[in-house]
Amino acid sequence: xxxxxQRIRRLKTALRKTGLDAIVLRLPENILMxxxxxxxxxxxxxxxxxxxxxxxxxxPSCEDEEMDGGWADHVIWFVWPRLNAPDPLEVIRAKxxxxxxxxxxxxxxxxxxxxxxxxxxxxxxxxxxxxxxxSIRYLHSILPSxxxxxxxxxxxxxxxxxxxxxxxxxRVANKVADFGLKKxxxxxxxxISEAELASLAYSECLNLGVGVRGVRHVNVYPxxxxxxxxxxxxxxxxxxxxxxxxEGEIAMLELAVCVDGFWADVTRVKVAGRPSAVQRRxxxxxxxxxxxxxxxxxxxxxxxxxxxxxxxxxxxxxxxKQIVHITGHGLxxxxxxxxxxLMPGNMLKLKKGHVCSVEPGVYDPAWGGIRLENxxxxxxxGAELLTHTSNKL
Amino acid sequence: xxxxxQRIRRLKTALRKTGLDAIVLRLPENILMxxxxxxxxxxxxxxxxxxxxxxxxxxPSCEDEEMDGGWADHVIWFVWPRLNAPDPLEVIRAKxxxxxxxxxxxxxxxxxxxxxxxxxxxxxxxxxxxxxxxSIRYLHSILPSxxxxxxxxxxxxxxxxxxxxxxxxxRVANKVADFGLKKxxxxxxxxISEAELASLAYSECLNLGVGVRGVRHVNVYPxxxxxxxxxxxxxxxxxxxxxxxxEGEIAMLELAVCVDGFWADVTRVKVAGRPSAVQRRxxxxxxxxxxxxxxxxxxxxxxxxxxxxxxxxxxxxxxxKQIVHITGHGLxxxxxxxxxxLMPGNMLKLKKGHVCSVEPGVYDPAWGGIRLENxxxxxxxGAELLTHTSNKL
Numbered sequence: 001x002x003x004x005x006q007r008i009r010r011l012k013t014a015l016r017k018t019g020l021d022a023i024v025l026r027l028p029e030n031i032l033m034x035x036x037x038x039x040x041x042x043x044x045x046x047x048x049x050x051x052x053x054x055x056x057x058x059x060p061s062c063e064d065e066e067m068d069g070g071w072a073d074h075v076i077w078f079v080w081p082r083l084n085a086p087d088p089l090e091v092i093r094a095k096x097x098x099x100x101x102x103x104x105x106x107x108x109x110x111x112x113x114x115x116x117x118x119x120x121x122x123x124x125x126x127x128x129x130x131x132x133x134x135s136i137r138y139l140h141s142i143l144p145s146x147x148x149x150x151x152x153x154x155x156x157x158x159x160x161x162x163x164x165x166x167x168x169x170x171r172v173a174n175k176v177a178d179f180g181l182k183k184x185x186x187x188x189x190x191x192i193s194e195a196e197l198a199s200l201a202y203s204e205c206l207n208l209g210v211g212v213r214g215v216r217h218v219n220v221y222p223x224x225x226x227x228x229x230x231x232x233x234x235x236x237x238x239x240x241x242x243x244x245x246x247e248g249e250i251a252m253l254e255l256a257v258c259v260d261g262f263w264a265d266v267t268r269v270k271v272a273g274r275p276s277a278v279q280r281r282x283x284x285x286x287x288x289x290x291x292x293x294x295x296x297x298x299x300x301x302x303x304x305x306x307x308x309x310x311x312x313x314x315x316x317x318x319x320x321k322q323i324v325h326i327t328g329h330g331l332x333x334x335x336x337x338x339x340x341x342l343m344p345g346n347m348l349k350l351k352k353g354h355v356c357s358v359e360p361g362v363y364d365p366a367w368g369g370i371r372l373e374n375x376x377x378x379x380x381x382g383a384e385l386l387t388h389t390s391n392k393l
Numbered sequence: 394x395x396x397x398x399q400r401i402r403r404l405k406t407a408l409r410k411t412g413l414d415a416i417v418l419r420l421p422e423n424i425l426m427x428x429x430x431x432x433x434x435x436x437x438x439x440x441x442x443x444x445x446x447x448x449x450x451x452x453p454s455c456e457d458e459e460m461d462g463g464w465a466d467h468v469i470w471f472v473w474p475r476l477n478a479p480d481p482l483e484v485i486r487a488k489x490x491x492x493x494x495x496x497x498x499x500x501x502x503x504x505x506x507x508x509x510x511x512x513x514x515x516x517x518x519x520x521x522x523x524x525x526x527x528s529i530r531y532l533h534s535i536l537p538s539x540x541x542x543x544x545x546x547x548x549x550x551x552x553x554x555x556x557x558x559x560x561x562x563x564r565v566a567n568k569v570a571d572f573g574l575k576k577x578x579x580x581x582x583x584x585i586s587e588a589e590l591a592s593l594a595y596s597e598c599l600n601l602g603v604g605v606r607g608v609r610h611v612n613v614y615p616x617x618x619x620x621x622x623x624x625x626x627x628x629x630x631x632x633x634x635x636x637x638x639x640e641g642e643i644a645m646l647e648l649a650v651c652v653d654g655f656w657a658d659v660t661r662v663k664v665a666g667r668p669s670a671v672q673r674r675x676x677x678x679x680x681x682x683x684x685x686x687x688x689x690x691x692x693x694x695x696x697x698x699x700x701x702x703x704x705x706x707x708x709x710x711x712x713x714k715q716i717v718h719i720t721g722h723g724l725x726x727x728x729x730x731x732x733x734x735l736m737p738g739n740m741l742k743l744k745k746g747h748v749c750s751v752e753p754g755v756y757d758p759a760w761g762g763i764r765l766e767n768x769x770x771x772x773x774x775g776a777e778l779l780t781h782t783s784n785k786l
Contacts, residue, residue, distance in 0.1 A: 062629065081629065081718060117528060118522055121519070121520070126649035127511055127512065127727060127728045128513075130523050132508045195599045216634075223517070232458075235456075239516065324476060325476055
């Protein structure tokens with residue numbers, strides 16, 4: 001990414017307003033925002049100051065190839081992982097100490113990531129490195145006379161409003177997700193299994209996504225449910241099974257894609273063969289509800305407005321009792337972000353740069369469930385659809 | 394899983410020895426160990442007491458189907474996620490309070506997960522829910538007169554030694570990984586890309602793994618590198634690219650598989666076409682080094698012995714300077730666990746129930762890298778190989 005002055009300026013201002021002299025970051029999603037580089041292992045430390053911005057990244061030597069893209073003033077390496085290397089924590093301690101002295105932070109007010117409870121996996125997504133109590137104690141021990149405070153709210157607030165450059169990245173993440181959605185649409189037919197559909201979506205996003213528009217890192221998280229089991233597909237963690245689709249059954253693909261640290265979160269349904277009357281009615285109501293919610297997204301509108309718009313359409317179509325969940329959530333630096341939630345009672349004003357899902361769904365034990373999910377960015381005067389695969393049943 | 398009395402007994406004993414009356418668990422990997430059920434979202438609370446063992450799981454209603462398998466005395470539900478449901482944290486607070494009174498814990502000594510920094514993703518692996526500072530404050534606020542302490546070391550120690558039932562689960566996880574390794578071996582040929590190989594391994598594990606031996610949840614984490622890039626394949630987070638294999642080039646698959654919460658971590662290499670002389674020499678040295686390390690694994694041996702055995706073979710074959718990393722690490726409840734590390738200077742005595750990777754590797758910028766990785770369980774008198782796909786170049 002080229003240097004995102006918009007983000008740097010905003011973050012510096014936010015630190016000053018909160019009374020912080022600096023912030024020390026560890027989570028890849030926050031380092032991506034502040035330094036324009038996505039640490040693949042989650043073992044980098046970023047120092048961002050109110051006075052000078054992105055002053056330094058302390059990063060493991062195994063990520064040297066990743067660091068081209070970022071805008072840290074300095075990248076400082078430690079050897080990791082390698083047989084007989086010095087203890088990385090001791091090396092990082094010395095480097096942070098020296099940076100703190102250079103930037104007059106030894107008595108400063110410094111923020112850290114204390115309360116992130118819902119965290120994106122790094123690129124090596126089989127495990128996640130998080131700054132737990134032990135890390136917080138470690139930071140305190142490095143600069144014991146600094147005043148440390150939990151900067152989680154500040155960071156979430158920063159992340160809620162995306163910059164122009166970040167929205168460009170989310171377009172690319174959605175483009176990669178679109179590969180998987182199209183493949184899913186083309187593959188649903190009687191006899192295919194949930195696992196096979198999930199595999200096809202995975203393969204298509206990875207095979208076509210890596211390399212497109214400069215993309216380097218793609219991870220794909222598909223979940224497929226089918227038949228009457230789609231009634232339970234509102235659950236956050238659906239288990240893709242070996243179940244095979246029969247004629248007339250619905251398949252639902254919930255697809256999260258992470259592209260160089262930026263996330264898309266989309267859902268499509270397709271019937272194997274000929275849809276039934278109730279499937280058609282629900283699908284049409286949901287398409288209309290999604291369109292109404294999207295049309296209600298504009299700067300200045302409250303975040304409950306798009307939800308109400310969707311509910312109104314679904315209620316008029318007779319599906320009020322089949323509604324289970326809210327209509328959308330923030331996303332971008334991870335799969336789910338707190339702002340803006342499109343839900344009843346949320347009086348938060350939407351503003352340019354907010355990015356959210358729009359995902360009305362209805363679920364009925366008698367015939368199953370349907371959810372349609374796109375990603376949308378709030379623009380200066382409305383909403384930009386980031387997901388381009390059209391819905392079809 | 395049927396009730397694992399061996400685990401329950403051990404954990405109760407460990408709590409008593411540490412002076413803890415109870416432990417409150419949140420991480421799926423620890424709840425899996427203590428309650429025999431793998432929370433798919435990471436939003437369950439488990440209360441395990443020194444006196445009575447696995448007394449209660451407080452779990453979100455969306456996981457009702459998962460709870461069949463566990464051995465909690467009581468499963469207590471809260472509604473999540475659902476539109477207009479009561480605040481789950483308030484519901485959990487009331488339930489934990491009532492459990493604490495019933496088990497005389499309001500003034501008790503209670504352990505929590507304070508310092509887990511390397512965490513397995515839950516089944517919904519696109520995001521990870523962790524107990525950060527905010528959760529720890531929340532627990533304190535629920536039982537303010539209890540004495541809370543960080544039980545991370547106790548939990549890691551418990552996890553280091555697997556029970557008979559847990560090793561049976563790790564055999565199944567390796568069986569699913571074997572599907573991917575075989576597919577990889579059969580698919581490497583000139584012209585195929587890294588992304589295509591990763592996709593094939595993913596698909597094979599998912600398509601064949603779900604349903605085999607009662608398996609319900611499979612997640613697959615493949616990383617493929619190729620050609621001279623394999624020189625850098627010792628890195629923990631390799632980026633699978635669109636690069637296509639040419640005649641005579643190495644492909645390497647690092648494959649992590651999570652099966653109902655139990656992990657396998659395996660690696661294979663294969664040459665597209667005819668291997669060169671140096672590739673053959675390295676491969677043969679590594680096969681011999683792996684065999685020597687595995688043969689050195691037995692109860693009572695120090696954890697550095699298998700490492701030394703591998704190094705000796707590699708050194709004699711002239712590859713000493715190409716060694717980058719240690720020879721193995723613990724695993725099972727996640728991708729990497731601290732015990733036992735097979736590395737120089739580790740005087741920990743291996744014992745029955747330890748499970749580790751055996752993964753010698755050599756890396757040379759002149760021709761690339763090779764790593765061979767199996768999983769092994771320490772038995773009463775030696776080692777059981779859990780990975781059954783044979784190495785072939």
